[in-house]
Amino acid sequence: MALSPQLRPLIGTWRGPGSGHYPTIDPFNYSEELIFRDVAKPFLVYQQRTWSPDGRPLHMETGFLRSPTPSTVELVLAQPTGHAELAEGTLTAAENGLVLELQSPQVLVAASAKPVAATARTYRLVKNQLSVDFSMAAVGAAMTHHLHSDLIRAED
Template sequence: MALHPGLAAFADLVGTWRGEGHGEYPTIAAFNFIEEVTFTDVGKPFLHYLQRTWSPDGAPMHTETGFLRLIDETSVEFILAQPTGQTELAEGNLESNPEGFICTLTSQMQNSASAKQVDATQRQLELSGNTLTTKFAMAAVGIPMTHHLKSVMYRKDPHPES
């Protein structure tokens, strides 16, 4: 199946990425994690996204899923759902470069009645060759926008199928 032509800027993102990360936030102890992210081409003008994290000893930590949409050459939407009761509509800019791209997104949040209060998030995806770096900040539980997570992942399959 050929990648939808509207996703050309994301062609090198398709596949599974895995690496290590570090998290911190004023209300919790700092921690390390293993992260795996998969971007799947489904033949439509968006990629399906699945993210999972584990503690260094293998205990499951977090997961989220959603859809990454390239609206035009420089505009991106990332629609996410989390089992902790939040949904995110993140929108932002795509800056392409010879090695890949940087995508910076700011969200609108919706919290379920039982979820911890998350007011806003900021995400950054940076693809440089076979390295995917993610950064995540959030305004939550009364704390203003603050850095929370960073991970550096590498392509799990160096030659993903198109």
């Protein structure tokens, strides 16, 4: 089984600035790197890392992205914070790109982790620009937009 051709435009390294906010924290900025790697299987390996403006490592997550049908996607993620997600959703071809909209209506949470009830992610690819939006229901708050980043394809 081969990689779904709809996912091919995502392959590569993406970098750029991001910003975050949530009812329980102060607004913040960060830098993000997102890698989608082809491993000659019917999925992409997904790696994401962020840094504070002064270079300190912040969040990271790793997982797998697959498209079992031309219009659906699944993203399986693990995070060192004690969270695991299975996000499912749609893949839509758009002018010069694509849109992935994923929801994880339930998050597996370790006993020592902060409570996260659900997440939603949107990836919008237009040519060599990838925008990412992340929402979550966590620590008692309803589903709320949390993060936005604007990434460009890295040349390396």
